[in-house]
Amino acid sequence: MPLLRPLFLLSLLRAAATSGVTIYDQIGQVTLAATGTQSAAAPAVTTAAAYNTTVLNPPPVPNPPPATAFTLELQAQASAVDGLSIPIPGTFFGFSVEMSVITQLCAFFCGGRDCGAPILTLGSWEKLVRVSSRAVIRRSHKSSSFVQVPLLNLLSNIRERAGAVNIRIGGNTQEFAYYVDTLPDGHAISKEKADTNNPTQTPAVIYTVDLFYLMANISSFTNVHWYIGVPFNDTSDFRFQIVEYSEAILGDYLLGVQVGNEPDLYTTHQHRTKPYDASNYTIEFGELNLLIGPSVSGTWSPEDVWDTGFITDYADSLYALSVEHYPTDNCQPIYNISIYHDPQLEFPNFLNHTSGVALCEPYLNSTAIAQQAEKPFLMFETNSASCGGFPGISDSFGAALWALDYGLQMAYSNFSGAMLHVGGQDVFYNPFTAPPTNQSMLFEWTIGAVYYSALVAAEVFGKTNTSRIIDLLGNDADIYTPQYAIYENGALARIALFNYVTDPTGATDYTATITVNGGTVPSSVTVKYLLSDSVSTKNNITWAGQTFGTVHEVDGRLKNDLNVVTINCDTSANTCAIPVPAPGFALVFLTQEESIETVTYPTTAHTNTKNTVTVASAVLATSNGMSGSDWELGSTSSGSKTSAARRTMAPQLGWSLGLMGLLLAWTLSGTM
Template sequence: MVHSLWAASLSLAVVFPSLSLAQESLSLSVPPKRSDATVSAELDPAFAGFGIEPSNLFSFTGGDTPNTFSIQLLQNLADYSGAPPHIRVGGNTQDYMIYDETFTSISWKRNVESTAQGAIAADSMIIGPGYFQALDRFPKGTWITYGLNLAYQASDYTDRIVKHAQAAVNNLKNVQLYSFEIGNEPDLYLQNQMRSGAWDGAAYSKAFLDRADSVYKQVLEPAKLPATFFEGPCTASTIGNTFEIPQLVDNGFLGDVNGNLYVGWWNQHDYFQFIGVTVEPITLDNLMNLDSTNTQFKYWEKQIKIGLSTGVPYVLREMSSVGPIGMHEVSDTFGAALWTLNFFCYVATLNVSSVQMHMTDNSNASAWQPIEIWGKKPFVRPQYYAHAAIAQIIGNGNGTTQIGSLSTSGAGGDYKGRIRAYSVYANGNIQAAVLINSKPSPSTESNKASYTFDLDLGTQSANKDVFLSYLTADGSESLTGTSWNGMTYDDVTGLASQTDNTIYKTRTDGSGKVSVQVRDTQAVVANLDWLLGSNVVEQVDGSTTAGSRRKSSAGHTLTSPRTMAVSLVAVMIGFFCFA
């Protein structure tokens, strides 16, 4: 492998990219230092994560045999950002599961003696120690938000939830338990027949805090874990109901319970579009109109601000382009990858602390298909490449990365709603710009137009090299053929390969200005001084408790082909590098 990469590196060249003639342009003044409220706090390396439906866990981790494909894809992202992506194991099926320590298989089974309420009964699935054995296979130090069952309410509900929580604390050794959810989308419990009668935000708050109190006193406190270990309310929609943050606060959700505060994060869920719920047609064109994302998310912007005003961090633990399981030729296209990259940057500027894109083994919106299904073998979807891009962007700042929003309201005509730009800071100084052109262009269009971003990076960036990393594919509807930063990912091993060894490079002028062309249906990260992914990224020690991180004393270099190849060139030519 090393020999082949060394040989490949010999063909690398520093070039200016050759693009089609730009039709339109936009001038952007980029603040040279992190300066205002449109810039995020420092992003955690695990910021861009995944949610896994509990019933589907074994598809992603493997049963008796580990799923090395999934594990490698997650390890790639850990190498890029400095930590594995944060994983939420939660969803509807967490409210169907009960724990039985005598069931040792690495699987779940149906409960033939189910007696609980629910359209799907709250005790219909049984898991045991094998469940945590499988979960513990993810990359070392992976932070896990774990969903407990709130729907179950038989007389032994306290014993049940305590045993389940204890099993998670006792059996997870390789990954790191970060937090507990208690219940999934309780605002839908009446609809799902999980509750009847007077069920509202007040009743939920009482039930949540009662179980949190029991889990803390019997499980967390003896394990020396904090009381603020719980996330709520884990709602599907707060609009117009009693599960909004202010109402929950009025109901005592953040209040003292027997001397303890239990809520450590506000956790809400959303989807850009949802089959059977979204009124307008679900189309790729609408997904790629990024103004639509802002319109759909406007209410959640208010919720985020309200949540943060309480002093409690806000996380978006269940998100996707199309729910519940995506839509073929929309959520599995390259256009969806551009939407995903934009969404990560956008919510970072809102100070959402963490985002989990939800996955099931049969979802067209999952970043990869982990097992053979419908006669199709496992493969990597275009969305994964957006995760790789944001991971390298975050890792580029080694724990100091911040993302700011740049106004693109000046983009008009066919480009209205299709142009986005973000500033990226490391150690408080401008380091990169993320430039997105989501104007749809099919793969059949050979001579694509482009859009020019005229960037003014300030005099401190005068006469500097600017390295360009591309998120690209043949067209907006492409299901395959995506690449990021010259890399593609193998559908069998999950390993990265360097398929484009060209280094694309331009330069700022004497006043710090530079023009970057971005082809229709493409994104570019323009990074100052070195090629993104070629710097050393310190790996975070995952053995810490929730809410804190330590950098290991010995940083680890990235192991992707892009990193290895560029590092070699730097030496040779003197660069710096159930549903």
């Protein structure tokens, strides 16, 4: 033993000379224990749009303000209500994930080593992933073997409320995607030079079969069902591998295949030569099954496509009809196209009921046509503004209210689903954002305001797939206080109440009194509130008293105690009074709410092995080394040679000498 200790000392010092060491309580440094648990706040190290700190001014209280008391007279049975929507699934709000960021969100590749992100390691493959009647087994250390735990948790939240989650993989980056057998180091996707003809200059995606195993593994944990986008830039070579592998590996988890992403913009993006119109698109469309189209964005109307015979020509192959639409754009600051939209001036446009109503009106004819054709009608991609959204709007509590209201209005307008778009670090509107790979050992995920919209919508519609919704137009159809009623299994089940006004005085809080015809109110109801201090805030949003945290703090699990409010009703008067703060949203449950117990997933791969040594500051402060109270870190990357890194050499030498003293004393004690 005495001989081994000097050898151990030398080997440890050699490692200390070449590897990073984490010190507890070091200023400006996140603390990582051996398990990779974050226990101290880290400074922001990026100004990417996803972490933008812009806070806008909330609009003033309307003049005159909305009435603060009104009555909603509701029917107990759906059969007595005219104008109810079609049955809406709990999966109504899904996510549209840009193909180029799929592995950043879903997997963390680390070449078979322990990773610096919270991930679920499937390397042992003790769990057999069942896809339809086939078993999928991956035994390699590839991207499909490392699934991001925060994503699994975020999807599980939706799954527990809705029964499943729908995700679309595609967007502009699907158009030039192509398959290869392998990529360097076992990656599932790679990217190459951007399409400079597209205003957002999105890259082409190169993918391997491992992408589909990754998707299948996620489905096995969280019951995700997928829409996949087919490359459509070259009609002489559709590159159908993406369809073949999706069908073979995803099986029943594959919902449908999108053919053409915003084809009405193809000539603008130089993907087709002029003239190219809806008739040309219809001719090119019909090569596959489970098809979704036309996914036009507004340059063509859907009717331009229906008039070509699109639906009758492809009725047997169509899974769903689709459109894509954003209410406005923020392209000018980044891409120097379109016109400039001042976020502060745009903000009020998102903070009233008129927005969602106006966005849905152009599609009412198409949703009726879809019902006649017995096809779902989908909003396949949407969010607050194209080209990444607005700072201060897209990531605010106001956006959470707007997206939820817009979603419920789409459901009332007989859409069957809507996909909230998810991009990379350079957009403001993400429902959730993974940290950059080189910062994943320091930071957790970041939640976006509209994720709360999707979470709440899942509870609005529930798991039965029988919910039908109606816009109540109460309070004299006031645009700042919209309300909806939800009927489930033919009976009144829930009421949704909005208040878009920000008023810290409480003077614009309102009380909606519910009364029921053909029945009576229950003795009590339960209410969940979506709340924040202002429509402008972004870091203190709560749903039923719980929050996911703020920037770089999200592991996908709700934090704090659940707060479900019980309100006693007056059964003799057949009334129930529900208060709604300004701003806020209330979901009123007239029947017993099903208990929600979200399954969360463990992390079995924790940190890169370079960051597993820890020394408590109390021990280090009393050693012969420096205290570490004013150390300056140079880099989070191994091998960095910056001047900042050189400035840290003296403290590191002090630490090494201090550690040498401790170990030398230990070594000598073993020889005495």
